[in-house]
Amino acid sequence: xxxxxxxxxxxxxxxxxxxxxxxxxxxxxxxxxxxxxxxxxxxxxxxxxxxxxxxxxxxxxxxxxxxxxxxxxxxxxxxxxxxxxxxxxxxxxxxxxxxxxxxxxxxxxxxxxxxxxxxxxxxxxxxxxxxxxxxxxxxxxxxxxxxxxxxxxxxxxxxxxxxxxxxxxxxxxxxxxxxxxxxxxxxxxxxxxxxxxxxxxxxxxxxxxxxxxxxxxxxxxxxxxxxxxxxxxxxxxxxxx
Amino acid sequence: xxxxxxxxxxxxxxxxxxxxxxxxxxxxxxxxxxxxxxxxxxxxxxxxxxxxxxxxxxxxxxxxxxxxxxxxxxxxxxxxxxxxxxxxxxxxxxxxxxxxxxxxxxxxxxxxxxxxxxxxxxxxxxxxxxxxxxxxxxxxxxxxxxxxxxxxxxxxxxxxxxxxxxxxxxxxxxxxxxxxxxxxxxxxxxxxxxxxxxxxxxxxxxxxxxxxxxxxxxxxxxxxxxxxx
Numbered sequence: 507x508x509x510x511x512x513x514x515x516x517x518x519x520x521x522x523x524x525x526x527x528x529x530x531x532x533x534x535x536x537x538x539x540x541x542x543x544x545x546x547x548x549x550x551x552x553x554x555x556x557x558x559x560x561x562x563x564x565x566x567x568x569x570x571x572x573x574x575x576x577x578x579x580x581x582x583x584x585x586x587x588x589x590x591x592x593x594x595x596x597x598x599x600x601x602x603x604x605x606x607x608x609x610x611x612x613x614x615x616x617x618x619x620x621x622x623x624x625x626x627x628x629x630x631x632x633x634x635x636x637x638x639x640x641x642x643x644x645x646x647x648x649x650x651x652x653x654x655x656x657x658x659x660x661x662x663x664x665x666x667x668x669x670x671x672x673x674x675x676x677x678x679x680x681x682x683x684x685x686x687x688x689x690x691x692x693x694x695x696x697x698x699x700x701x702x703x704x705x706x707x708x709x710x711x712x713x714x715x716x717x718x719x720x721x722x723x724x725x726x727x728x729x730x731x732x733x734x735x736x737x738x739x740x741x742x743x744x745x746x747x
Numbered sequence: 748x749x750x751x752x753x754x755x756x757x758x759x760x761x762x763x764x765x766x767x768x769x770x771x772x773x774x775x776x777x778x779x780x781x782x783x784x785x786x787x788x789x790x791x792x793x794x795x796x797x798x799x800x801x802x803x804x805x806x807x808x809x810x811x812x813x814x815x816x817x818x819x820x821x822x823x824x825x826x827x828x829x830x831x832x833x834x835x836x837x838x839x840x841x842x843x844x845x846x847x848x849x850x851x852x853x854x855x856x857x858x859x860x861x862x863x864x865x866x867x868x869x870x871x872x873x874x875x876x877x878x879x880x881x882x883x884x885x886x887x888x889x890x891x892x893x894x895x896x897x898x899x900x901x902x903x904x905x906x907x908x909x910x911x912x913x914x915x916x917x918x919x920x921x922x923x924x925x926x927x928x929x930x931x932x933x934x935x936x937x938x939x940x941x942x943x944x945x946x947x948x949x950x951x952x953x954x955x956x957x958x959x960x961x962x963x964x965x966x967x968x969x970x971x972x973x974x975x976x
Contacts, residue, residue, distance in 0.1 A: 578954070578955055578958055579916075579951050579954060579955070580915075580916040580917070580918070580919050580930075580954055581916060581917075582919040582920060582930065583919060583930065583947055583950060583951055583954070586947065587944065587947045587951075590943045590944070591944070594943075679809075682811075683810070683811040683812070684811075686811035686813040686814060687811075687813060687920075689813065690813075690923060697811065697813055697814055697817070700814070700817070701817065701821070704817075704821055704822075708825065710817075710818075710821035710822040710824075710825050711818070711821075711822030711823065711825065711826055712822075713822075714814060714817050714818035714821065714822045715818060715822065717814055718806070718810040718814050718815065718818060721809065721810040721811055721814060722805070722806060722809040722810050725808075725809035725810075726805075726809065
């Protein structure tokens with residue numbers, strides 16, 4: 507490292523020997539991991555919610571085990587456990603198909619594991635949101651002769667979003683923060699990038715404060731975006747409170 | 748699945764469980780006290796106190812606990828020896844430990860979340876009850892101690908149970924700052940015996956049992972006060 511002492515601005519500059527660039531790349535991968543996990547979560551959650559509402563006893567039982575287990579076990583243990591289980595499972599599958607074992611990209615693992623965790627929470631959020639749609643609205647759509655797809659697009663989704671949005675916003679905030687845990691299994695995102703920057707310059711305090719502020723900025727911007735979306739999907743509804 | 752390692756690791760496992768429990772109890776108790784102050788600052792404080800409390804909650808709720816933990820352990824931990832005389836002082840053996848930093852950051856983090864819960868609950872106490880208290884001539888402090896706070900805690904009780912479980916689920920993070928908690932013991936077992944899943948399963952069962960106990964305790968607590976629903 508540089509022999510002369512570096513100022514705060516030098517340390518955080520985006521170009522070497524500053525570490526700002528490393529932090530920003532880390533922040534970008536944090537957002538990418540979170541977005542990927544959030545999307546997988548929505549898919550799993552939709553499937554889970556429809557499965558729970560389908561009334562199939564066996565399916566309902568399986569989904570209950572899924573959502574209860576994921577919500578009861580500490581995130582860190584889930585992430586570490588699923589990381590190993592996912593790797594082992596994939597390699598066992600490949601071995602079964604007589605294919606050579608592969609080393610999976612850390613990004614894919616992080617997204618898959620966090621997405622699987624998000625799916626359990628999403629299942630509950632979406633199930634509640636679907637149940638909160640007044641039955642009369644769906645009956646009315648049926649009475650007008652709407653087909654299932656048209657009904658989904660015109661009635662169920664617009665009626666569901668205002669109910670689901672606060673929960674979805676919470677889950678987005680929690681996945682951006684949970685993605686920091688991926689640092690523990692060694693994939694480089696913002697948290698790990700910060701630790702590297704701190705370890706090689708010994709200016710731990712500055713870097714952790716900087717990355718905390720990056721996370722905070724992400725949260726605050728997300729808040730604004732979700733508020734705007736909520737205002738849009740609630741248009742025409744009476745104001746609460 | 749082999750669980751024969753449990754016998755030889757039993758003392759380590761129970762010591763780890765004690766560390767986990769200690770972290771939980773310390774952070775919940777101190778965090779709750781701090782949260783009461785933060786909630787009142789937001790509900791009935793002046794502009795300055797209100798802004799500070801809001802900023803505190805936003806910061807601690809908007810950043811990952813892992814980053815806060817590392818900010819305290821690596822960041823403040825690396826600045827502490829610069830304070831003259833601290834290294835020789837009585838407190839150094841405590842301030843050197845990862846446990847201290849874990850306890851402090853978990854407490855501050857828990858306080859931020861709990862303050863939000865309490866703020867809502869304080870606002871949810873029916874105005875008439877507070878007015879009745881004032882009409883009886885209660886001073887502000889008596890009003891808070893006898894009516895406002897107990898009623899708010901009663902209202903927030905189910906949410907508090909949820910927050911404590913969330914806090915319990917956050918405790919394994921302490922292993923990243925060299926605290927020998929239950930999870931750290933599990934990863935030590937993994938390194939020694941190359942068993943991946945068994946230690947994680949044992950730790951998970953511990954957490955599930957603890958969650959069940961917390962839920963049960965709060966059900967008893969809630970049953971203490973009859974409520975009309």
